[in-house]
Amino acid sequence: MTSAEYLHMAFLLSKKANSKDIRPNPFVGAILVDQNGSIIGEGYHQKAGEGHAEVNAIRNAKEKVSDLSSCTLYVTLEPCSHFGKTPPCTSLIIENKISKVVIGSMDPNPLVSGVNVLEAAGIEVEICILPEINELNSVFTINHKYKRPKYLLKTATTINGKIADRNASSKWISNNNSRKLVHEKLRSSVDAILTTAKTVIKDNATMNIRVGQEKVEELNAIIIDKNLDLLKQENASLNIFYPRTKSKIYLVTDKIQEGVLPDNLEVIQIPFTNGACDMDQLNADLIKKNFCEILVEAGGKLNASMIKEKQIDEIYLFIAPSLIIDTHAINAFNLDELQLMDNKTVLKLIETTIIDEDVLIRYQLSY
Amino acid sequence: MTSAEYLHMAFLLSKKANSKDIRPNPFVGAILVDQNGSIIGEGYHQKAGEGHAEVNAIRNAKEKVSDLSSCTLYVTLEPCSHFGKTPPCTSLIIENKISKVVIGSMDPNPLVSGVNVLEAAGIEVEICILPEINELNSVFTINHKYKRPKYLLKTATTINGKIADRNASSKWISNNNSRKLVHEKLRSSVDAILTTAKTVIKDNATMNIRVGQEKVEELNAIIIDKNLDLLKQENASLNIFYPRTKSKIYLVTDKIQEGVLPDNLEVIQIPFTNGACDMDQLNADLIKKNFCEILVEAGGKLNASMIKEKQIDEIYLFIAPSLIIDTHAINAFNLDELQLMDNKTVLKLIETTIIDEDVLIRYQLSY
Numbered sequence: 118m119t120s121a122e123y124l125h126m127a128f129l130l131s132k133k134a135n136s137k138d139i140r141p142n143p144f145v146g147a148i149l150v151d152q153n154g155s156i157i158g159e160g161y162h163q164k165a166g167e168g169h170a171e172v173n174a175i176r177n178a179k180e181k182v183s184d185l186s187s188c189t190l191y192v193t194l195e196p197c198s199h200f201g202k203t204p205p206c207t208s209l210i211i212e213n214k215i216s217k218v219v220i221g222s223m224d225p226n227p228l229v230s231g232v233n234v235l236e237a238a239g240i241e242v243e244i245c246i247l248p249e250i251n252e253l254n255s256v257f258t259i260n261h262k263y264k265r266p267k268y269l270l271k272t273a274t275t276i277n278g279k280i281a282d283r284n285a286s287s288k289w290i291s292n293n294n295s296r297k298l299v300h301e302k303l304r305s306s307v308d309a310i311l312t313t314a315k316t317v318i319k320d321n322a323t324m325n326i327r328v329g330q331e332k333v334e335e336l337n338a339i340i341i342d343k344n345l346d347l348l349k350q351e352n353a354s355l356n357i358f359y360p361r362t363k364s365k366i367y368l369v370t371d372k373i374q375e376g377v378l379p380d381n382l383e384v385i386q387i388p389f390t391n392g393a394c395d396m397d398q399l400n401a402d403l404i405k406k407n408f409c410e411i412l413v414e415a416g417g418k419l420n421a422s423m424i425k426e427k428q429i430d431e432i433y434l435f436i437a438p439s440l441i442i443d444t445h446a447i448n449a450f451n452l453d454e455l456q457l458m459d460n461k462t463v464l465k466l467i468e469t470t471i472i473d474e475d476v477l478i479r480y481q482l483s484y
Numbered sequence: 485m486t487s488a489e490y491l492h493m494a495f496l497l498s499k500k501a502n503s504k505d506i507r508p509n510p511f512v513g514a515i516l517v518d519q520n521g522s523i524i525g526e527g528y529h530q531k532a533g534e535g536h537a538e539v540n541a542i543r544n545a546k547e548k549v550s551d552l553s554s555c556t557l558y559v560t561l562e563p564c565s566h567f568g569k570t571p572p573c574t575s576l577i578i579e580n581k582i583s584k585v586v587i588g589s590m591d592p593n594p595l596v597s598g599v600n601v602l603e604a605a606g607i608e609v610e611i612c613i614l615p616e617i618n619e620l621n622s623v624f625t626i627n628h629k630y631k632r633p634k635y636l637l638k639t640a641t642t643i644n645g646k647i648a649d650r651n652a653s654s655k656w657i658s659n660n661n662s663r664k665l666v667h668e669k670l671r672s673s674v675d676a677i678l679t680t681a682k683t684v685i686k687d688n689a690t691m692n693i694r695v696g697q698e699k700v701e702e703l704n705a706i707i708i709d710k711n712l713d714l715l716k717q718e719n720a721s722l723n724i725f726y727p728r729t730k731s732k733i734y735l736v737t738d739k740i741q742e743g744v745l746p747d748n749l750e751v752i753q754i755p756f757t758n759g760a761c762d763m764d765q766l767n768a769d770l771i772k773k774n775f776c777e778i779l780v781e782a783g784g785k786l787n788a789s790m791i792k793e794k795q796i797d798e799i800y801l802f803i804a805p806s807l808i809i810d811t812h813a814i815n816a817f818n819l820d821e822l823q824l825m826d827n828k829t830v831l832k833l834i835e836t837t838i839i840d841e842d843v844l845i846r847y848q849l850s851y
Contacts, residue, residue, distance in 0.1 A: 276799070449644045450644045450807055454810060458649045
């Protein structure tokens with residue numbers, strides 16, 4: 118078997134983890150192969166704070182074999198060389214005199230210089246980058262590279278980009294099965310939803326996760342609410358305030374909140390400029406709260422400013438088979454700011470899916 | 485073989501014709517089958533003004549067999565019963581004492597009551613509608629049903645429906661291969677292109693047909709030009725005025741044109757209301773000129789008003805992987821008129837095609 122084939126096996130192993138259990142860590146799988154090419158140890162990272170993949174694979178091997186000095190370790194991510202919640206994996210590799218390490222993706226964290234440490238210890242290192250590994254760990258990579266959550270943006274439009282009519286009515290653009298997919302695939306997979314008080318109030322949006330006919334799950338809601346409108350008495354019975362036991366509402370404002378808030382409500386105080394909050398400060402706060410991946414479901418203005426601020430990594434665009442010709446109907450990406458053809462935002466097409474008569478198009482943005 | 489199978493053979497035969505040779509007639513194929521199930525005659529409509537499919541099939545059969553009285557005629561369209569450019573086919577069928585006629589689609593022209601005439605003459609008639617036949621003849625059906633050309637609308641937009649930036653620059657939204665498809669598939673198949681003087685002037689559009697790298701073909705251009713701006717001296721060297729030997733430019737205006745126009749230029753005088761021409765009158769004129777199928781490539785305003793006036797039958801929407809967030813960038817369907825969610829225009833999704841990173845979505849509209 119080739120290095121890529123062993124690494125692909127380690128990749129499949131890494132996917133056994135649940136993304137929410139390992140946050141903010143990446144998926145990592147490792148296998149130990151002896152000089153005959155036999156797999157003698159397997160491991161993957163299962164839970165944040167617990168053993169890394171290398172540790173689990175080495176432990177698994179040592180149940181059977183005591184001398185690993187003629188083994189090769191295949192690991193999907195560059196081994197860590199620093200003390201985090203667990204000791205450095207490079208030390209364990211060196212201690213066990215493993216002769217060769219094959220690495221499937223590089224760690225974006227500059228604190229991790231595993232390759233250098235291993236080579237300095239005389240261990241042969243082969244780097245064999247597999248695209249599927251980088252793709253699986255895009256959340257982790259973006260968190261480190263941009264010091265912010267990975268943002269997915271979902272919007273549902275007519276064929277000419279309208280998300281609502283001029284009276285802001287948006288019910289419904291996309292069909293039942295598209296909305297089901299948003300709940301069961303998108304909202305289910307993220308750590309929180311980001312929206313605005315305007316959208317929450319206008320749509321009386323619940324922003325929970327409906328799974329199948331019956332089951333409802335909670336979802337953390339981060340709501341841009343400069344003036345703390347959601348704390349006004351008149352908004353107290355909005356759907357967003359459903360009973361929460363394991364999620365919270367975070368109101369992003371530049372006001373100082375006085376008085377006691379219920380347990381499930383928190384205020385994130387951030388400076389605003391021209392009506393828009395400071396995304397860098399918000400992002401730092403969200404990363405600290407372990408919100409690694411966030412779904413944006415908002416109006417045309419927040420959508421557009423997040424694009425402009427290079428905050429969006431993927432777009433899930435549901436195009437419904439309908440048309441609103443009204444100039445004043447609301448566009449999905451909408452700022453009163455000059456953007457000329459030569460300076461248009463360029464996306465990368467990922468895939469299209471037909472859902473009844475809606476067309477879901479997925480795009481990626483790279484910075 | 486079943487009736488549907490014989491009719492499908494006749495349908496395949498009908499498709500041998502070139503649509504432009506038979507305008508304004510439909511594709512029609514016919515086969516004659518004897519009592520043993522053997523095909524003894526075949527024919528299809530090849531050229532407007534020449535023999536109908538039934539005539540050709542009967543003629544073909546009679547080269548071999550003189551008595552057709554035990555034969556069944558399978559014909560993709562209800563036989564005509566009136567004198568057009570050729571005598572009624574029903575008479576020929578009756579004369580030849582054909583015992584049974586199987587019909588694959590009904591003629592939308594109320595002058596054609598072939599079924600009644602045949603039954604009155606004691607001929608057994610079976611009607612077996614095949615969807616592929618109706619689809620192939622959608623131009624003919626629309627021409628008769630709505631007394632107008634079939635209109636295809638092509639537009640290329642960003643993912644939020646913009647066809648140009650606020651300065652009206654539209655070069656380029658879609659990619660090379662999408663534009664190639666527009667020339668080689670769409671423009672090549674229609675009788676004329678419909679646009680506005682504004683688009684022609686702003687884009688200095690040629691509106692011809694480029695096939696491959698070298699070959700250029702002419703295309704009739706129908707241009708809404710209320711004020712005859714294109715006749716102004718300053719516009720005399722626009723690309724639209726390329727040398728024409730077999731096509732014309734038609735300017736649609738409410739002005740009376742005085743003075744002599746070049747051979748390849750014609751004025752269609754039509755009343756206008758609120759800046760929009762009377763589509764019924766324009767359509768009557770275009771049908772008279774044998775323009776059966778027309779491609780609309782225009783700005784957001786003409787696109788939107790044609791949708792509003794129920795003039796568009798199909799939309800070819802090219803969605804490019806790009807985004808312009810500017811509110812003032814131009815939307816593909818754009819009228820300053822109220823249209824609420826409950827009253828949105830509903831389309832039917834036909835198919836999606838990926839062209840490099842553009843997504844082409846085809847929609848149908850039914851009235």
